[in-house]
Amino acid sequence: MEVTFKDVSLSYDGTREILHHLNFTIPEGTLVSILGPSGCGKSTTLMMISGLLAPTSGKIFFGDKDVTKQDALARKVGMVFQNYALYPHLTVLENIMFPLKMAKVKKPERKKRALELAKLVHVEDQINKKPGALSGGQQQRVAIARALAKEPSLLLLDEPLSNLDARLRIEMREEIRRIQQETGVTTIFVTHDQDEALHISDHIMVLNNGDMQQFSSAETLYDNPSNLFVAKFIGEPVINTLAIADFQGELDQHVPADILKQAVSVGIRPEALQDHDSGDDTIAAIETTVKEFEKYGREKNAQLDFHGKKLLTTEIENTLEKEQKLTLYLQKSGFYLFDQDGKRIFGGDQDVK
Amino acid sequence: MKVKIAMVLRYVILILGGIIMLMPFLWMLSTSLKTQPETVKIPPIWIPKQLQFSNYIDAFKAAPFAQYFLNSIFVTTVTTVGQLFTSILAAFAFSRLNFYGKNIIFVIFLGTMMVPVEMLIIPNFVTLSKLHLVNTYAALIVPWLASFFTVFTLRQNFQSVPDQLYYAAKIDGASDWHYLWHVLVPISKSTITAVTVLQVIGSWNSFMWPLIVTNSENLRTLPVGLQAFTGDAGTNYAQLMAASTFVILPMVILYLFLQKYIIAGISKTGLKG
Numbered sequence: 001m002e003v004t005f006k007d008v009s010l011s012y013d014g015t016r017e018i019l020h021h022l023n024f025t026i027p028e029g030t031l032v033s034i035l036g037p038s039g040c041g042k043s044t045t046l047m048m049i050s051g052l053l054a055p056t057s058g059k060i061f062f063g064d065k066d067v068t069k070q071d072a073l074a075r076k077v078g079m080v081f082q083n084y085a086l087y088p089h090l091t092v093l094e095n096i097m098f099p100l101k102m103a104k105v106k107k108p109e110r111k112k113r114a115l116e117l118a119k120l121v122h123v124e125d126q127i128n129k130k131p132g133a134l135s136g137g138q139q140q141r142v143a144i145a146r147a148l149a150k151e152p153s154l155l156l157l158d159e160p161l162s163n164l165d166a167r168l169r170i171e172m173r174e175e176i177r178r179i180q181q182e183t184g185v186t187t188i189f190v191t192h193d194q195d196e197a198l199h200i201s202d203h204i205m206v207l208n209n210g211d212m213q214q215f216s217s218a219e220t221l222y223d224n225p226s227n228l229f230v231a232k233f234i235g236e237p238v239i240n241t242l243a244i245a246d247f248q249g250e251l252d253q254h255v256p257a258d259i260l261k262q263a264v265s266v267g268i269r270p271e272a273l274q275d276h277d278s279g280d281d282t283i284a285a286i287e288t289t290v291k292e293f294e295k296y297g298r299e300k301n302a303q304l305d306f307h308g309k310k311l312l313t314t315e316i317e318n319t320l321e322k323e324q325k326l327t328l329y330l331q332k333s334g335f336y337l338f339d340q341d342g343k344r345i346f347g348g349d350q351d352v353k
Numbered sequence: 354m355k356v357k358i359a360m361v362l363r364y365v366i367l368i369l370g371g372i373i374m375l376m377p378f379l380w381m382l383s384t385s386l387k388t389q390p391e392t393v394k395i396p397p398i399w400i401p402k403q404l405q406f407s408n409y410i411d412a413f414k415a416a417p418f419a420q421y422f423l424n425s426i427f428v429t430t431v432t433t434v435g436q437l438f439t440s441i442l443a444a445f446a447f448s449r450l451n452f453y454g455k456n457i458i459f460v461i462f463l464g465t466m467m468v469p470v471e472m473l474i475i476p477n478f479v480t481l482s483k484l485h486l487v488n489t490y491a492a493l494i495v496p497w498l499a500s501f502f503t504v505f506t507l508r509q510n511f512q513s514v515p516d517q518l519y520y521a522a523k524i525d526g527a528s529d530w531h532y533l534w535h536v537l538v539p540i541s542k543s544t545i546t547a548v549t550v551l552q553v554i555g556s557w558n559s560f561m562w563p564l565i566v567t568n569s570e571n572l573r574t575l576p577v578g579l580q581a582f583t584g585d586a587g588t589n590y591a592q593l594m595a596a597s598t599f600v601i602l603p604m605v606i607l608y609l610f611l612q613k614y615i616i617a618g619i620s621k622t623g624l625k626g
Contacts (some may be wrong), residue, residue: 102531103526
């Protein structure tokens with residue numbers, strides 16, 4: 001089901017807005033992540049999609065249908081919660097059958113469907129156990145099966161992996177991807193972990209302080225961040241950020257003067273600082289002093305001082321000495337300028353929003 | 354060594370406490386098997402010369418105890434079931450629903466827990482007599498169909514259930530009613546068992562209220578019936594204790610079976626019964 005938000009805002013007490021004028025469309029059959037730091041409103045957005053929470057203003061559409069006033073049941077969504085929220089007194093099979101029982105599906109039919117789902121999520125050998133006897137990953141699978149039981153219009157997942165250990169998290173995110181692709185159900189996934197979002201989603205929506213920052217593919221988010229927040233939030237190690245005032249003429253001639261005048265912040269990805277000139281891809285050169293140099297395995301990191309500011313690069317070819325002078329070449333991809341509102345005005349693909 | 358001594362000391366104190374708690378029960382059992390002169394003998398004796406089991410038969414025949422048993426069972430069952438029903442609904446409302454004045458009402462109810470039961474006897478009696486309910490089963494049952502202690506205990510328990518479970522049930526298509534009875538109640542089993550047992554015991558043992566609101570023989574409950582052994586000529590202690598033994602026996606059995614739930618249920622809410 002395609003989901004559209006039209007100018008949706010939410011405030012709990014009528015004065016303080018939690019979400020501000022959200023406008024987006026989630027295409028049918030895709031897996032979309034809502035990504036943002038704690039308290040940015042991502043779970044709240046999911047609750048509004050589910051119908052557990054009503055927006056203060058604006059409209060929500062499923063396909064062409066206005067569902068703003070419908071509750072979760074009428075919207076036919078399936079949801080998986082962070083703590084799984086399985087019914088502890090029911091067995092795995094009974095848990096999966098619960099929504100079907102509520103929908104008054106006949107008993108043999110609901111058992112058949114529940115068994116199929118148990119198979120889909122690989123818990124068919126656990127069906128007579130109570131949730132308390134299962135591991136976190138298995139509980140997660142059961143929760144997904146239960147959410148899929150009534151053939152939902154949407155599958156919503158609220159931080160589904162955050163209670164799992166690191167290894168299981170990677171396994172489960174692949175599983176979620178697989179299940180989504182097998183069933184084709186439009187899936188919306190809330191997470192604060194960019195790694196999770198980047199790995200499994202078709203599109204990522206970045207939220208901060210109740211505002212949508214950017215909604216695009218993982219690649220676009222990284223290559224063409226629409227603003228400083230997205231540039232800082234996506235990418236590991238974190239992008240180097242400097243004030244334009246930290247530069248002493250290094251960018252003149254290389255960046256159009258009118259853009260340079262508006263620019264306030266500079267973002268340089270660690271891999272966009274190279275120790276060799278690569279011709280056309282290089283924008284400008286800067287003089288730095290090496291402060292730290294680390295080498296582990298095939299990774300080489302250097303901390304550099306540039307007019308008293310710290311810079312990090314991962315693109316060093318030669319071994320460096322501390323306090324050594326080093327000329328670095330700024331690469332076109334991974335170099336951005338932002339205006340006073342944080343909007344990207346230079347670097348990346350100009351026509352991508 | 355030090356740890357061992359502390360351990361021994363702890364057990365000695367616990368055993369002493371246990372003996373002191375059991376003393377009245379043992380004395381009751383002992384007295385119930387004595388002859389009348391033995392019950393008042395000084396110094397007291399613990400083991401009668403000859404065990405007088407006939408005291409039990411005589412005690413049972415001394416008053417219509419079969420009727421009293423039926424009355425007690427009926428009143429206790431209806432009171433407990435009724436009280437659980439109202440309390441579960443109220444606890445759900447206080448823990449999950451939003452309505453105008455919820456917190457104020459809750460605080461007022463909480464305040465009623467500070468009023469001693471004895472103080473309510475006269476106003477309750479007046480109310481019942483105005484409703485012409487004195488000396489009926491209703492008088493024994495209706496005033497106890499709501500208990501804020503039970504509401505409060507259950508509410509604390511319901512509130513500890515994560516919101517997500519409620520949302521999950523809503524999304525799965527369960528109504529509030531269905532969620533309450535098919536999800537919340539089953540998972541609150543231990544607390545519900547605890548308050549049930551407390552209520553059964555309280556109701557079974559209640560003396561003052563049945564004594565005041567009933568005067569016909571066929572409405573008497575067991576604790577009131579025990580008065581049969583106290584007359585103008587004094588008290589037949591042996592038979593009284595024999596009757597007391599069979600009166601409390603069902604409660605002792607109930608407690609032994611369910612003590613694990615009672616302890617869990619009470620320690621969870623941090624309240625005493």
